[in-house]
Every structure is written in structure tokens, then in C-alpha cells.
Amino acid sequence: MFDGDPREAVASLPHSIEAEQDLLGALLYDPALLERLPDQLRGHHFYEPFHGRLFDEISEAVTAGRSVSPALMTARFATDPALVDFGGEDYLPGLVTRAPPHRLAIDSGKAIIDLAIRRDLIRVGNQMARDATDTDRPAVDHLSAAESVLFTLAESGEQAKAVHTFSDALDGALEMIEAAFRRDGALTGLSTGLVDLDQKLGGLHPSDLLILAGRPSMGKTALATNIAYHVAKNYHAEPDPDAPHGRRTVAGGRVLFASLEMSKEQLAQRILADAAGVSSDKMRKGLIDRADFERIRDAKDLIRQCPLHIDETGGIHIAKLCARARRQHRRGGLDLLIVDYLQLATTGDGRGQRNRTQEVSEITGALKALAKELGVPVIALSQLSRQVESRDDKRPMLSDLRESGSIEQDADCVMFVYRESYYLGRSEPKVGSEAHMAWCEAMTQAKHTAEVIIGKQRHGPIGTVRLSFDEDLTRFGNLARNSEEQSAGYKFSFGGDA
CATH class of the missing domain: 3.40.50.300 (P-loop containing nucleotide triphosphate hydrolases)
Structure with missing residues (x-):
């Protein structure tokens, strides 16, 4: 049975494995909880990569109308080495057993985003310190680059991703076309x-x-x-x-x-x-x-x-x-x-x-x-x-x-x-x-x-x-x-x- 995170955490970056486990356990118990979580929460916000992959899989399944359960997810990740590290087939049922009430699970979702932003801030700060030693570029250029990254964090709670799937691009294009169509000739x-x-x-x-x-x-x-x-x-x-x-x-x-x-x-x-x-x-x-x-x-x-x-x-x-x-x-x-x-x-x-x-x-x-x-x-x-x-x-x-x-x-x-x-x-x-x-x-x-x-x-x-x-x-x-x-x-x- 589950008895905690078997791997050593990197203490220098803010994180909470417990909050991630609480949220995932609550989702496996009641997938409908996904609708009440912060809209911006994504798998990359999770500190533990396996938890992030699990969250994305649950999200995709719920969005597509497929069933979600500890057994189904265990089968889905049966070949994932991380699942073995966390205790194998007993890990996901153990998360459900210790799942907190919905209200606390929602708070865990907010905490996961907050901790992810803090980690990004630390990374950005370290990068700013390294860039500042580059005397070939004017300091004002470093300031502009830093503010651009910080602006992105402030707006979306995440660093901008340069690569998107073509499916995402198609969805966005269709939304724009539909908006123009519904205006019936009015300005877009x-x-x-x-x-x-x-x-x-x-x-x-x-x-x-x-x-x-x-x-x-x-x-x-x-x-x-x-x-x-x-x-x-x-x-x-x-x-x-x-x-x-x-x-x-x-x-x-x-x-x-x-x-x-x-x-x-x-x-x-x-x-x-x-x-x-x-x-x-x-x-x-x-x-x-x-x-x-x-x-x-x-x-x-x-x-x-x-x-x-x-x-x-x-x-x-x-x-x-x-x-x-x-x-x-x-x-x-x-x-x-x-x-x-x-x-x-x-x-x-x-x-x-x-x-x-x-x-x-x-x-x-x-x-x-x-x-x-x-x-x-x-x-x-x-x-x-x-x-x-x-x-x-x-x-x-x-x-x-x-x-x-x-x-x-x-x-x-x-x-x-x-x-x-x-x-x-x-x-x-x-x-x-x-x-x-x-x-x-x-x-x-x-x-x-x-x-x-x-x-x-x-x-x-x-x-x-x-x-x-x-x-x-x-x-x-x-x-x-x-x-x-x-x-x-x-x-x-x-x-x-x-």
C-alpha cells in the first residue's frame, strides 16, 4: 500500500508532493471535480512528472467522456517506470483511500499552481542573474527580456510555451472563424x-x-x-x-x-x-x-x-x-x-x-x-x-x-x-x-x-x-x-x- 513518496525531493525548489497526491486521489474518486479546479491548472504545474502525466490523462479522459478509475489509470500507466517506483498497482487505490474532501482538494489545486509559479520565479531569477553578467548586451535589453518573462508569468501563471500542436492551432482558428460567422458581417x-x-x-x-x-x-x-x-x-x-x-x-x-x-x-x-x-x-x-x-x-x-x-x-x-x-x-x-x-x-x-x-x-x-x-x-x-x-x-x-x-x-x-x-x-x-x-x-x-x-x-x-x-x-x-x-x-x- 501507499506509504509516501519513495524518491528524494529536491529541497531547493518549493513543492508539495502531498498536495499533488491529495488532488489526484480526489479526482480518481470523483472525476467531476475537474470542473471545479482552476482553469489554468495543467500537468506541467506538478512538481512530480508522473503526477503531471496522470493529471493530463485524467483531464483528457473526462473531457472526452471516458470513464476514470484507479484500475483504468493503473492499466494505462502499467509500463511507466514511475508507477513501479511509487508502489506499483497499489499506488493509485492508495491515493483514493487518503483523498481529502472536495473543498480541500480544490485548495490543493490552487497550491500546486502557486508552488509552480514560485519555482518559475526562482528559475527566472537565476537566469536573470546569469544574464546580467553578459556585458556584450546593454543592461536595458536584459531588463526588457526579464520583464517580458515576468509579464507572462503574471498573466498566465506559467512561462509561455513556444511549441503548440497543430490541433491547438486548428481549434483556435475555428474559434476565430466561428466568431466572425456569428457577427453576420460585422467587424471582427x-x-x-x-x-x-x-x-x-x-x-x-x-x-x-x-x-x-x-x-x-x-x-x-x-x-x-x-x-x-x-x-x-x-x-x-x-x-x-x-x-x-x-x-x-x-x-x-x-x-x-x-x-x-x-x-x-x-x-x-x-x-x-x-x-x-x-x-x-x-x-x-x-x-x-x-x-x-x-x-x-x-x-x-x-x-x-x-x-x-x-x-x-x-x-x-x-x-x-x-x-x-x-x-x-x-x-x-x-x-x-x-x-x-x-x-x-x-x-x-x-x-x-x-x-x-x-x-x-x-x-x-x-x-x-x-x-x-x-x-x-x-x-x-x-x-x-x-x-x-x-x-x-x-x-x-x-x-x-x-x-x-x-x-x-x-x-x-x-x-x-x-x-x-x-x-x-x-x-x-x-x-x-x-x-x-x-x-x-x-x-x-x-x-x-x-x-x-x-x-x-x-x-x-x-x-x-x-x-x-x-x-x-x-x-x-x-x-x-x-x-x-x-x-x-x-x-x-x-x-x-x-
């Missing part, structure tokens, strides 16, 4: 607030890195700010004990805007202009009247509770930016990250040993990895090279991206903001000439419109979306169009990467 990702852009993107999807690029004054920051405000103001969550922070996002989302160029006050002023319908230029110059000021104050009270957070640190190291995003995700939740703009982030050790292309490659790689790690969409703004200005048609292309190789490769979607009125306004012919009359007509048509050119989309079509643009409010909007425009001006082709 976060809405940008721009109908035509949402239609082509399907919304902003978790784990995607989206690049929003353009030349200066095209409106990159304005468009990113509009999207951030729309997502934040439409945030709605419902109580869900299984979701992080006890709430599940059902609309909109919580946004972190990493502004490496503009101050938080400048961004707030843009959002206030949008919400209040007052010219941002007049606000900045103080050319507003009492009615305008009242609208601004009302708008402030209306939007102050929006879950929109701003990090205005300029020239921030990419590792530190990622660390702050993880912290925001852990503390208050995060559904969308916007970085304005990626060329202003820094990397490396500051010794100038790598060229800028290598640095940008590391930045985009880190942002893509962060999007996957947190399971949120990341929008990164990017500057374009000056070669755009040398062409007659100044609509940007993928090759115009600064340090374009890594940006184009890492991004799931690349979009360009283009406003023809910007260039037309700088090529005004002589007043009174025939050319000037044609120019005025062209300006009238182009003044309040903009284009978002989708140059790459890994999971959908490429093409051009036309939007309205209000320069006074720095606001992009949906462009009213008739059916003829819709059929002629919205042609898309599929050109996404596999």
Missing part, C-alpha cells in the same frame, strides 16, 4: 470609426502591426489621434470573472498613445477640437469666443473619463516603451497601442555601432513581438523618404518607407496618408490665368478630401480609401459618395503577403 476587430477603412481592414485585429506612413503635414498624427479617440470614447466592458481585471471589453477599447513627438497637451488639444467642433488653430491662438469656450469645456467633461493614456517620453528606448505597454496592460488593461512615430524610438547601446536600418529593424521587430505578446493591435506611424517629392505623382509607395525593408517585412498592414490639396496648394499658378482657374477647380475638389492607400495587407485587399478631412479640426471622416463614385473610385485588388 476594433473599429477605426471610418466606415470604408473598416470595411477593407475588417477593423484593427489583435496581434497585428499596422504601419501608418506619410510625408510631413499629410495628417498621420491626426488620423492616429482620431482613431485613438474613437476607440477610447466607445469603450464598454462587462463583468467577467474569467477576463483580466474582471471585465471583458465588448466595444471600443483602452488605448495607450506613445507620443514621441508631441506633448500630451498638444494631443489633448487635438482631441478637444475634434470633440467640441472648434478649430484647433483658433484654440491655440486664443481666437475663440465664449460659445466656443463653453463647447470646449463641455467636451472636456464628456471625454475626460475615456480610457486613453498618453506617454509623451521623447526618444524613448524601444525596450522601455515595450515595458511600459506591458505595465499598462497588466495594471489597467490595453486594447490598442499607437506609437508616433517609430523613427523617434531608440535602440542599441548608444555607441553608434549599428546603422539606422538595423536599429529600425529591431524596433519594428520588437513592436510586432509586443503585439503578439499582448494580443492587441499596434499602430506605428512612420516617416517617408524625400524621394516622394521628386515624382510627378506624389502618391507614396512601399519603397518610399524610410529603412523600408524591415518595416515592410514586419508589418501586417502598411497604409499611407495622402492629401493632394497639400501639393496643389504649393503650386498655385498666376492669378487670373487660365491655369489658375483650372487650379481653383482642382483645389475645390481636393481641399476637403484625403486618401489612405493600403500598400500591403497580409490578410486582405490593397487599394485606396477616400476620406473627408477637415483641416480646422484636424479630423478625418467618412466621405459621402454616390453609387457611381462607389463603383468607380473604390477598386481593390488582393495583394497581401502570405
